[in-house]
Amino acid sequence: MLPMVSQMPLLNAAALPLRSVQTITGSVLVVAPHPDDETLGCGGAIALLRTLGYPVQILVMSDGTMSHPRSLKYPTPRLQALREAETLEAMSILGVSEAAVTFLRLQDGSIPTSTSPGRQEVVARCRTWLEPLQPATIFLPWRADPHPDHRATWTLMRAALADFNEAPRMIEYPIWDWDPEQQGALANFTQVMGWRLDIRSMLETKQAAIAAYRSQTTNLIDDDPDGFQLTPEMLANFARPWEVYLEEMP
Template identity: 35%
Template sequence: MVNSKLFAQKPVDDGGTPESVWQQWQRPFPELDLSSCKRLVIVAPHPDDEILGLGGTALMATRSGIDVQIVSVTDGGASHPGSPTLTRAELEQRRRVESVRAAEELGTPVPVRLMLPDGDIRTHSNELAERLHEILAEAPDGTWCASTWRGDGHPDHEATGTAAAKACADTGARLIEYPVWTWHWATPEHPSVPWDRLHTITLPDDVRQAKTSAVQQFTTQILPLSDHPADQPILPPHALTRLLRTYETVFV
């Protein structure tokens, strides 16, 4: 399921597949049933992935009485290599603060931080699987673990998904996987995407607005750090448009 080459072939600045193309695609998908979920552990490779992928779902789950826990694998210090404005340590600090503010916007718990190295999760995949095992092993029946999809394209996203799948297999937690960068490099009916496994979660207007407000907290990712080329946004408007839909998606 490794799709990193497909992701690498479509730089973010090139725009990827426009949201208009996805909106014109008329393939229907079933709605995810959360009724059997008692605890939802959302695993994010970087601070913001939990919001971009499942922020609305996290809010809806919290409102319905589901115990939600966010696990941030890294502190996101590698998002702007070569930045003349912020050091890696300074960027990590900024991103930790941003994720706390985003959680406050949604009313979800502050993320648990594993502090593995951003950009090198694959090397630490065994450690990540073990630490997720510890988190999930303490969980009651009805625990779901939502991680970035193992085929999402970004190497950290795929490595996180693989580690989460192993932890779920070892603990009995139910694995669901959310795509983030898939919407950038893939196209409707792309053969590398398991569309038959896709489910949606419809977001009420107020939930979508809260998610949007949470995303706006990640200023280091959606705004330039400076005018320098190395400081440009990681999530330009065309990328955010694909992630701020009226629904969220998971593979089950």
Template identity: 35%
Template sequence: MATGMGDRDPAHPIDARGTAEEDWRAWPDLAQFPLLDLDGVRSVVVVAPHPDDEVLGFGGSLALLAEAGARLRIVAVTDGEASHPNSPTLAPGELVARRSAERAEALRCLGAESAEVVKLSIPDGSVGAAQAEVATRLNALCSGFDLCLAPWPGDLHPDHDATGRAAEAAAVAAGTPLAHYPVWMWHWAVPGQGEVPWHDGRRIDLPANIQRRKAEAVNCFTTQIAPLSEHPDDAAILSEQMLAHFDRPTEIVFR
């Protein structure tokens, strides 16, 4: 998720203190978006710029779809090798293996272990430079599916934004309906913020058992939610404040 950003920029919204989950939960509009009806959706492609994005942004919905017997395809755009670029503990290849195993275990927790995972192996942090290639490859991977989910192109993480734009182009070419899931937006935005397309917001309600499945799945990503070691370059990527945004009884997408 928080990969491919290079040196941290204190002025960048992603590196700012961020909005507390309590502020989002106090916003009445959060529970009032129209429902996105997943009944009848028999096949879904979820495009993830890094391992964990598909679970953070759409994991509860993945569990619901798996429970309903839908065909699921996860398109892994990068392998997430740049989350700890200066780690003294894990080399990039070792991190790739760890993150791949974390995704597999997370999908198992969601009841979606049969989901097909297609890896594009675009270098982490370089999706923008490969956006045209990603769009071309996604076109074939989305064709014939009922729905494609991809990051919101305004998420303000360069890999997320480029992946979202590539998915838009691919979905139009393939004739596949598209929805966007936000990830970083919950950190840097505030309720009602103007540049966020709230008018396109749709809500998926998550029953208690599905919320538990999603929480278990998020906890699988130990390379991101816990330090690799005590060394500063091995610090956790996702703070507790950030993780709180994905422990809700709903998921929101833009459609």
């Protein structure tokens, strides 16, 4: 029996049991709220799955352009193109082809929640895209991640899959819960279990893929005083030889 999640899903994460990637079956979809979430949260899993020959598709929900909203060097269209190019480079490093990457291009910071106008249209777009794919396993953001775009992505995917005859296995990955300043008091998810995936053999590959996101990890965009950059402390959370996943148990 895997340990159940209480208020802090990453508390004592190193004590969570290890699982093999070979417990995953069939085709895989990794859903990212922003360009880079898929690599930060699941880069090791993606690389392992591709090494073993699993088909892996990537769906990036938002355009990522709110990372540097005041940059004159990188106005919105140029920044969107840059972030998509970074994603394709990172995926190439992890073994995923360009043809297997889809950008939904929703507005960063405004992924529709359950009360947002136009949400049903986005749900329908997601359902239409998912129907021919029929993934057996979906990696998606942790349902209680502090970032609203991450939580909204989780609810959108659940809504889009609601009418599927065979529900895929849903594996959730945390991103911002690693930051103690953003962790909040969470509900008691009594049916959510935590586990770890050993990615030691792919850690160097994952780190190279993260480094492909130069707009997020370096001072490449230097003309926006409010621009976002992943700190060394934040990046250290994704340099561990394992990744943490959370899963609702029947």
